[in-house]
């Protein structure tokens with residue numbers, strides 16, 4: 351079994367989240383790759399059993415529109431029933447972009463794992479541990 355953790359980041363906060371998820375998955379003893387979307391063609395997701403996708407809140411509570419969204423629009427239709435974990439960082443408010451993203455995923459009937467992880471700004475040490483534990487659960491489920 352292999353898991354892909356793939357993300358877009360502007361200033362590195364979502365990247366820290368991706369690294370912690372990846373760490374947790376590896377600690378659970380499951381093979382995993384960590385990639386930025388630049389290094390991952392949409393079809394590459396087909397090589398994995400489970401996929402974790404990260405994108406921060408950009409625009410006005412939106413997924414990043416220039417690079418991430420066109421990539422994600424191509425990925426979503428080929429995910430099938432692969433377990434999908436979504437995550438990202440936000441800067442203010444309640445992190446509504448994650449609610450919209452989850453609604454979108456659920457509306458398409460995709461196999462969403464737990465609730466998407468949203469973290470305000472840079473994840474604290476405690477939040478990093480929580481993310482790592484979620485990575486372990488994702489790996490072992």
Ligand SMILES: Cc1cc2nc3c(=O)[nH]c(=O)nc-3n(C[C@H](O)[C@H](O)[C@H](O)COP(=O)(O)O)c2cc1C
Nearest residue numbers: 360361362363364406407409410411439440441442
């Ligand atoms: C162009 C732009 C738009 C943003 N829009 C939002 C927003 O609508 N809501 C929000 O909570 N944060 C917003 N943010 C803040 C980012 O989500 C926040 O800084 C986040 O930590 C960035 O994650 P990253 O370091 O992975 O890029 C925006 C930031 C930028 C640069």
